Amino acid sequence: MHVMGIETSCDETAVAIVEAPAAGSAPVGRILANVIYSQLTEHRRFGGVVPEIAARAHLERIDGLVEEALATAGLELAELDGIAATGGPGLIGGVMVGVTMAKAIAAVAERPFIAVNHLEGHALTARLTDDVAFPYLLLLISGGHCQLLIVEEVGRYRRLGTTVDDAAGEAFDKGAKLLGLGYPGGPAIERAAASGDPARFALPRPMVGRLEPDFSFSGLKTALRQRVAALTARGPLAAQDRDDLAAGLQAAIADCLADRAERAIGLARARRPDLAALVVAGGVAANGFIRTRLQTIAAGADLRLVVPPARLCTDNATMIAWAGIERLRRGYVDGLDFAPRPRWPLDPSAPRAIGAGVKA
Numbered sequence: 222m223h224v225m226g227i228e229t230s231c232d233e234t235a236v237a238i239v240e241a242p243a244a245g246s247a248p249v250g251r252i253l254a255n256v257i258y259s260q261l262t263e264h265r266r267f268g269g270v271v272p273e274i275a276a277r278a279h280l281e282r283i284d285g286l287v288e289e290a291l292a293t294a295g296l297e298l299a300e301l302d303g304i305a306a307t308g309g310p311g312l313i314g315g316v317m318v319g320v321t322m323a324k325a326i327a328a329v330a331e332r333p334f335i336a337v338n339h340l341e342g343h344a345l346t347a348r349l350t351d352d353v354a355f356p357y358l359l360l361l362i363s364g365g366h367c368q369l370l371i372v373e374e375v376g377r378y379r380r381l382g383t384t385v386d387d388a389a390g391e392a393f394d395k396g397a398k399l400l401g402l403g404y405p406g407g408p409a410i411e412r413a414a415a416s417g418d419p420a421r422f423a424l425p426r427p428m429v430g431r432l433e434p435d436f437s438f439s440g441l442k443t444a445l446r447q448r449v450a451a452l453t454a455r456g457p458l459a460a461q462d463r464d465d466l467a468a469g470l471q472a473a474i475a476d477c478l479a480d481r482a483e484r485a486i487g488l489a490r491a492r493r494p495d496l497a498a499l500v501v502a503g504g505v506a507a508n509g510f511i512r513t514r515l516q517t518i519a520a521g522a523d524l525r526l527v528v529p530p531a532r533l534c535t536d537n538a539t540m541i542a543w544a545g546i547e548r549l550r551r552g553y554v555d556g557l558d559f560a561p562r563p564r565w566p567l568d569p570s571a572p573r574a575i576g577a578g579v580k581a
């Protein structure tokens with residue numbers, strides 16, 4: 222079967238087509254097209270994503286990207302077996318653009334429409350790229366999300382922990398802003414950290430050692446701000462100070478992620494002794510220093526560490542098309558009356574983290 226995926230929930234407009242056998246539960250899929258337009262230039266001067274600008278940019282690009290994906294795959298609309306779109310969570314204006322486009326194609330081509338939870342897209346990617354069997358532990362670390370989940374089956378997710386404030390990617394982005402390193406912050410911090418001393422500035426590791434594998438990064442940001450303020454009281458931040466702070470920040474975030482993941486592995490194992498892997502997804506998974514730390518944790522727990530390639534870890538439409546295939550194979554489709562869901566937790570029964578605000 223051929224399924225088109227559309228992703229418009231944040232600042233990437235993306236369309237993909239994935240091919241897979243219609244039956245069977247074995248993953249096995251092939252990416253026929255994976256086109257993406259990143260709105261970086263639109264948002265860079267604001268230092269973050271502006272929802273109205275994002276929605277307009279999605280609207281301007283989506284038609285062309287759908288055509289490009291079909292041309293790349295060498296397929297006609299009629300040859301698609303389903304059209305999947307991110308139905309949430311995310312910025313509502315953008316989600317509406319993608320969902321409306323997918324419904325229109327589904328109606329015209331008379332094919333099923335599948336609403337995919339963006340987090341489910343991230344969660345299932347490792348099955349396409351690395352043939353990972355259920356159940357596995359997912360550490361999702363992106364600009365908008367920071368969660369630990371047991372992935373038991375398609376549609377069955379158990380959340381073990383989440384952030385009470387910022388996501389890990391936000392911690393990188395806000396830290397980079399404080400250090401004058403630009404947006405997006407993750408890659409800039411990683412580069413600066415390469416020539417920095419992580420031990421020079423002692424920064425806090427919020428939540429480390431806690432029983433529940435939740436996260437918190439706002440205290441880290443505050444500590445960093447205070448350091449920067451002290452260092453810049455008499456002039457601009459020196460390059461070496463900046464790099465040392467970047468290295469300190471990266472090391473602190475890595476320590477938090479490693480400690481929380483280790484704790485979650487223990488909890489997941491107790492529930493599912495057949496746990497097969499630790500899977501990492503989201504833009505922060507691109508960070509080499511963090512990957513190395515997680516590799517050590519996984520090896521210590523005798524688990525396989527799976528990190529899909531960076532272009533499939535950050536937001537993309539292949540993950541939406543793939544989740545569409547996994548759902549379609551199980552007969553899960555949605556009606557054209559599906560309403561976009563700006564908030565859509567993967568595990569609605571999960572308790573909120575202590576002190577949690579509005580984040581899913």
Ligand code: KG4
Nearest residue numbers: 363364365390406407408504505508535536
């Ligand atoms: O998954 P993603 O592309 O978008 C969503 O937020 O859904 O993740 C983007 C985030 C940004 O916060 C960015 O700073 C972070 O991933 N990121 C990194 C690196 N590359 C991207 N963080 C740390 N190190 C990196 N190399």
Ligand code: ZN
Nearest residue numbers: 343363535536
């Ligand atoms: Zn994402």
